[in-house]
Amino acid sequence: MYKSIITGLALLAFCTQAQAVEVDILTSQGTIRIDLNEEAAPKTVENFLRYVDEGFYDDTIFHRVIRGFMVQGGGFTEDLERKNTHKAVAYEGDNQLSNNRGTIAMARTQDPNSATSQFFINQVDNNFLNHGARGGAGYTVFGQVVSGMGIMDTISALPTGSVGPYQNVPNTPVIIKSVTRVN
Numbered sequence: 718m719y720k721s722i723i724t725g726l727a728l729l730a731f732c733t734q735a736q737a738v739e740v741d742i743l744t745s746q747g748t749i750r751i752d753l754n755e756e757a758a759p760k761t762v763e764n765f766l767r768y769v770d771e772g773f774y775d776d777t778i779f780h781r782v783i784r785g786f787m788v789q790g791g792g793f794t795e796d797l798e799r800k801n802t803h804k805a806v807a808y809e810g811d812n813q814l815s816n817n818r819g820t821i822a823m824a825r826t827q828d829p830n831s832a833t834s835q836f837f838i839n840q841v842d843n844n845f846l847n848h849g850a851r852g853g854a855g856y857t858v859f860g861q862v863v864s865g866m867g868i869m870d871t872i873s874a875l876p877t878g879s880v881g882p883y884q885n886v887p888n889t890p891v892i893i894k895s896v897t898r899v900n
Contacts, residue, residue, distance in 0.1 A: 752860055
């Protein structure tokens with residue numbers, strides 16, 4: 718009887734554990750797989766997945782690429798037209814996750830609660846972007862690249878320039894063809 722109870726509890730615990738949520742970012746340079754951290758940043762992950770499920774990221778670009786720093790996308794078409802977004806998501810940057818190489822974080826304005834659809838992938842450890850690093854809010858990390866970091870490195874090495882008011886725009890557009898759930 719005791720064995721049956723222990724086995725039942727173990728099965729229940731196994732079945733109720735949150736399943737990892739991963740997405741594939743299919744780009745004109747290759748595919749990047751991201752493991753999203755729902756436990757540490759539930760509102761941010763929910764917000765990101767809403768855009769994913771709506772197909773919002775399809776045919777957008779990585780519009781800001783800075784070698785040795787990060788690659789940013791999720792808000793502009795290839796013609797650098799800004800896409801309309803949903804309401805901003807609440808700041809979750811105090812979640813103990815760091816802006817280390819290969820993490821994905823939300824882009825925002827000076828207001829910590831202003832993140833909508835744009836995200837960036839850290840090419841290097843960017844500790845100065847962490848919560849409290851500058852005495853205040855940082856940038857909410859909500860996942861980690863699990864494959865395709867070499868593609869990110871290739872993208873970050875592309876030549877960039879200015880287009881109108883935008884700086885660090887790849888000379889050859891890097892298209893985000895789609896972002897889809899893996900599981």
